[in-house]
Amino acid sequence: MKECHTMLDPKLLRTDLETVVSQLARKGVTFDCDHYLQLEAERKRLQVESESLANQRKEGSKQIGQLMQSGNTAEAEVIKRTMTQLGADMAAAEAAFATTSEALEEMLLHLPNLPHASVPDGSGEEQNVVVSTVGTAPQFGFDVRDHVALGELHRGIDFERASRLSGSRFAVLQDGFARLHRALAHYMLDLHTSAHGYHETTVPYLVDATVLQGTGQLPKFKEDLFRIPESDGGGRERYLIPTAEVPLTNLFRDSIVDAHTLPVQLVAHTPCFRAEAGSYGRDVRGMFRQHQFDKVELVWITHPEASWDALEQLRQHAEAVLHGLGLHYRVLNLCGGDLGFSAAKTYDLEVWLPGQQQFREISSCSNCTDFQARRMQARMREGQGKPELVHTLNGSGVAIGRCLIAVVENYQQADGSIVIPEVLVPYMGTERLIPSGVGAA
């Protein structure tokens, strides 16, 4: 029978429905048990029925073959006639089974991953728990400018011309700001590859629907994605990636890797595309929330027993970026209600933005346990053992556009110039950005 791609372990659902229901509730999801149980009972009945009919047909066909070979065609004809009816019954049973399986799968594909025990209870971001706060907010003896004002002053960010090209939520960077953007990406990639052991990877920015289903963006979050219809690109529907997590993690779809090769750590710098449906009016000022932004993404593929340790390392790697830049930030342990669809646990890194006088998200590090692996059929094998689902993790290391905002706002001076953090100086070729019109240094 056709394999069923669920998100949660179907065996857990069958054997411990109560746990599933109570854990889903922590994520704010209500599970329709009655409907599930009814579909599941029907699935079982229809599967047994259609498989038994298939078996009868197989036996019958085998008999016919034997009779034909011994020249007993008359008797073969008799059986053939009964087989015709059997075949019809089987087709009907299989069709009913397929319908029920699809309904079941549709229901289960919309269920999110279950939260880990260390995830705090809560329904929204107010209940996220601050794990640590690093550094202190810089004190300014003048009125701080936000990145929009700084961008204007430096002629480094041009929202107006960007919107003329593409509408709202796009930006054009130039000169020092463009260079800073590139420097940040370069710095992050170098840090992760040389100090943290990641393999630098480049990936396609356009992917199939199945790939997005693997990491959990589909079917539930279609409205967040930019879609290229099949009529446009080579007769195949594709989506712009909302994060490099999608292609990176899916590199392991439908494969069984040797346990010795784990963990695999990948890093990629890519643009990310998000429709931002449902965020109208939110963060409209500036380049904090864009339809297109660059990000350096970290992905781990681990042994199922190693993922919780890996999450802590992943978080440290993301933190190292901010720490290296000397930015003030804090780490949150997201509560159940604020967890993403695929995540069992997530740490958010929030950086201090003087322009907004608040902490804002700049990285999100999640352990997706076997949730994505099950959808992707990404497995590993230990010795001669059975294949087992791997665990997958991802984290921003970090969002480049937001990081640029943080750097310019935190390192601004009274005269509007921007001191370049030491780690970026080699990439920038200067220690300070001077606004045009203020005079050269």
Add this chain to the structure above:
RNA sequence: GGAGAGGUGGCCGAGUGGUCGAAGGCGCAGCACUGGAAAUGCUGUAUAGGGGCAACUCUAUCGAGGGUUCGAAUCCCUCCCUCUCCGCCA
């Protein structure tokens, strides 16, 4: 874009309607042989799902989907992918 070739198990590779989950080889594992090893011999060696307390058993899978047939790796249709040559192109 034009022309051609091809997609079979971890790998190579047979198989054009019947008992084929699929010969043979390689690789791998166990056993035998050996002082130990090589060589050799024997045995075993896919994945997924279902039923069953279990022993076990059933179903599906030869790129994907549909069709013909009592029965499809094998015949027909559609699609996808890979390779070679030509054209175009960063």
